[in-house]
Amino acid sequence: MNEHPLYPQENEYRDIRDLNGLWRFQVDWDGTGEDSGWHAGKFPSSAAEVPVPASYNDLFADTNIRDHVGYVWYQRELIIPSGWKDRKILLRFDAVAHHADIWLDGKLLGRNKGGFLPFTVDLGDVAPGGRHLLTVRADNRLDWTCLPGGELTSRPAGGCAGSSIPVQETHFDFFNYSGIHRPVRLIALPAVHITDVSIRTAPGTGKAWNVSYDVSTSSAAEVEILLMNPEGDVLHRAAARSGTIPVENPVLWEPGRGVLYTLEVRLRDSGGKVFDSYREEFGFRSIKVTATTFEINGRPFYFRGFGKHEDADIRGRCLDLATMVHDFALLKWIGANSIRTSHYPYSEEFMRMADRQGLVVIDEVPAVGFNMWNDVPVFCDERANSKTLEHHLDVTRGLIRRDKNHPCVVMWSLGNEPASQNEAAEPYFQSVIGEARRLDASRPITVVEDRWPDQTRIGHLVDVICVNRYFGWYHHTGEMDRIEELLEADLRAWHTRFAKPVMVAEYGADTIHGFHSVMSQFFTEEFQASFLEQYHRVYDRLPFMVGEHVWNFADFATKQGTKRVWGNRKGIFTRQRHPKSAAQILKQRWIRP
Numbered sequence: 001m002n003e004h005p006l007y008p009q010e011n012e013y014r015d016i017r018d019l020n021g022l023w024r025f026q027v028d029w030d031g032t033g034e035d036s037g038w039h040a041g042k043f044p045s046s047a048a049e050v051p052v053p054a055s056y057n058d059l060f061a062d063t064n065i066r067d068h069v070g071y072v073w074y075q076r077e078l079i080i081p082s083g084w085k086d087r088k089i090l091l092r093f094d095a096v097a098h099h100a101d102i103w104l105d106g107k108l109l110g111r112n113k114g115g116f117l118p119f120t121v122d123l124g125d126v127a128p129g130g131r132h133l134l135t136v137r138a139d140n141r142l143d144w145t146c147l148p149g150g151e152l153t154s155r156p157a158g159g160c161a162g163s164s165i166p167v168q169e170t171h172f173d174f175f176n177y178s179g180i181h182r183p184v185r186l187i188a189l190p191a192v193h194i195t196d197v198s199i200r201t202a203p204g205t206g207k208a209w210n211v212s213y214d215v216s217t218s219s220a221a222e223v224e225i226l227l228m229n230p231e232g233d234v235l236h237r238a239a240a241r242s243g244t245i246p247v248e249n250p251v252l253w254e255p256g257r258g259v260l261y262t263l264e265v266r267l268r269d270s271g272g273k274v275f276d277s278y279r280e281e282f283g284f285r286s287i288k289v290t291a292t293t294f295e296i297n298g299r300p301f302y303f304r305g306f307g308k309h310e311d312a313d314i315r316g317r318c319l320d321l322a323t324m325v326h327d328f329a330l331l332k333w334i335g336a337n338s339i340r341t342s343h344y345p346y347s348e349e350f351m352r353m354a355d356r357q358g359l360v361v362i363d364e365v366p367a368v369g370f371n372m373w374n375d376v377p378v379f380c381d382e383r384a385n386s387k388t389l390e391h392h393l394d395v396t397r398g399l400i401r402r403d404k405n406h407p408c409v410v411m412w413s414l415g416n417e418p419a420s421q422n423e424a425a426e427p428y429f430q431s432v433i434g435e436a437r438r439l440d441a442s443r444p445i446t447v448v449e450d451r452w453p454d455q456t457r458i459g460h461l462v463d464v465i466c467v468n469r470y471f472g473w474y475h476h477t478g479e480m481d482r483i484e485e486l487l488e489a490d491l492r493a494w495h496t497r498f499a500k501p502v503m504v505a506e507y508g509a510d511t512i513h514g515f516h517s518v519m520s521q522f523f524t525e526e527f528q529a530s531f532l533e534q535y536h537r538v539y540d541r542l543p544f545m546v547g548e549h550v551w552n553f554a555d556f557a558t559k560q561g562t563k564r565v566w567g568n569r570k571g572i573f574t575r576q577r578h579p580k581s582a583a584q585i586l587k588q589r590w591i592r593p
C-alpha cells in the first residue's frame with residue numbers, strides 16, 4: 001500500500017527533483033544479475049542507455065530484447081541536495097511494469113508489484129548531500145496472481161538441445177510492454193506533512209452544494225483549509241482536518257466543461273507558522289444511475305467515445321506528453337465525450353488533463369486476462385485464486401486512493417471480460433466490488449463483460465451493464481445482415497434480466513488504413529464504417545442504452561499472432577493517429593448541430 005498517494009507537487013514547502021532522462025540499462029538474460037552484484041556495483045560503461053520514462057521493448061533493433069521475458073535493470077546516479085536536512089525524502093515511481101525492486105548503493109529499499117500505479121520508497125536514513133547509485137530491477141513476468149494475469153511456461157530453445165526458453169502466455173490482447181513507464185521523482189516533504197486529502201461533493205439544499213473533505217497527516221498538526229473558486233478567490237476557511245463546507249451556487253463540473261475548484265490544506269506549527277501545504281483540485285458534480293439512465297448533475301449522460309490504450313510507436317506504453325495531448329485533441333475533434341482506461345489505470349497526467357478538459361472517464365483496474373474463452377474454469381484454485389483476489393483488492397484500493405478526487409472519474413471498472421460464468425466468479429467479484437463500494441460509495445461500479453446475459457453470475461453485482469460486442473466479427477463472422485437483429489436481442493436480454501442501464505464498451509472491426517472496396521470486405525475502411533453504423537442503428541432505438549465506446553481509439557501493438565497484422569487494427573485512428581474513413585462517421589454522429 002502506497003502511503004503517499006498524492007500527486008507530487010512543488011511549493012514553498014515541498015521540493016521535487018525530476019529523475020527522468022537517460023538511465024543505464026542491462027537485460028538480465030539468465031536472471032543472474034543480482035548474484036553478479038548488479039544491484040550494488042556501477043554498470044559497465046558499455047551498458048546501453050534508455051530513456052525514462054519509456055517501454056524498453058521497441059527501442060533497440062533487437063527482437064530478443066523486445067521479447068525478453070524476465071528481469072531488466074536500470075541505473076543512474078542520484079544526488080540528494082544537501083539542503084534537504086530534516087526532510088522526509090521519498091523516491092516516487094509513477095509506474096514500473098510489472099514488478100520493481102529498488103536499491104540504493106546496494107541496499108534494497110523497496111519492492112513493488114503491479115505495473116500501473118505509483119509507489120514510493122522512503123530514503124529514511126540516507127543523509128542528504130551525497131552521491132548515490134540508484135538501481136532498479138523491473139520484471140515483466142505475469143502469473144495468475146498478477147493483474148493483468150498471465151501464465152509462465154517454456155519451450156525448447158532452437159538449435160540448443162536440452163535447453164529451454166521462458167514463454168509468457170497472456171490472455172489479453174495488448175503487447176506486454178515493460179520498463180519504467182512513468183516519471184520518477186525525488187521528493188522532499190517537511191518532516192511532518194500532509195499524506196492524503198479526500199474530497200467529495202454532493203448537492204445540498206436549494207442551490208448549495210456540500211464539499212466533504214478529510215485530511216491525513218504523518219503526525220498531529222494544526223490544519224487549515226482554504227476553499228477557492230476557479231479564479232482563486234477564497235470562498236471558505238476551516239480549521240478541522242475533516243468536515244463539510246457548504247458552497248452556494250457553485251459552477252458545476254460538466255462533461256466538456258472542466259470547471260475546477262481548489263482545496264488548499266495548510267499545516268501550522270504552534271506559533272502559527274505554515275510549514276506544509278497541498279492544493280488539490282476538485283469539481284462539483286453528481287452521479288446517479290437509474291434503470292435506464294446514467295445521470296451527471298441530474299441530466300442523462302450518454303457515453304460517446306472509445307476504449308483506448310496507452311500505446312505509441314517506439315515508446316510503447318509510457319507517458320508521452322506529446323502523444324497524450326494529441327490524443328486529447330483528436331478526442332475533441334471527433335466529438336468524443338468519454339473514454340475507458342482500458343485495460344489499466346492511465347497516467348496521473350492523463351487523469352488531471354481529463355479533469356481540466358471535462359473528459360468523462362471510466363477508470364479501470366488491470367484485471368484483464370481472466371478468461372480463456374473455453375470451458376476451462378478460470379476462477380479456481382489453479383488460476384485466479386485467493387492470491388489473485390488479494391492483489392485485485394490491493395490494486396482496487398490503490399486505484400481508488402489515487403483517483404478518488406478526480407471529477408472526471410464517473411465509474412470504476414473492476415475488470416474486463418472475466419470468465420463471469422464460473423461459479424467462483426460470484427464470490428470473487430462480490431469481494432472486489434464490496435471493497436470498492438466501502439471505499440467509495442459515490443461512484444457506480446461496472447465489470448465489463450463479454451459473456452451472454454444468461455451466463456453471467458455477476459451482472460446483479462454491478463450498477464451499469466457494460467458489454468463488449470463483436471457480432472459480425474468474432475461472433476457470427478461475416479453475417480453482416482444479422483448484426484442488428486443479434487445485437488438488439490442481446491442488449492434487450494441484458495436489460496430485461498438486470499433492469500439496469502446498458503452500454504456497449506467495445507465494438508469494432510479490424511481495418512487496415514488504405515484498404516478500400518465497393519463490396520462488403522473485411523479489413524477495408526468502408527467495412528469498418530458500415531459495421532459501426534449498423535450498431536448505431538440499434539443503440540438509437542433502445543431506450544436503456546447509456547453509451548457507445550468504439551474499440552479502439554487507435555491501432556495498437558499486441559503479441560504476434562495469425563489474427564494480428566502488426567497489432568490490433570480496430571483503431572479509428574492508425575497507431576500514428578491518422579484517421580480512417582470511419583472517423584468521419586463518428587464525427588458526424590457525435591458532433592450534432
Ligand code: BDP
Nearest residue numbers: 173416417450468506568570
Ligand atoms: C476484447 C478485449 C480487447 C481486445 C478486443 C479485440 O476486451 O482487449 O483487444 O476484444 O479482440 O475482447 O479486438
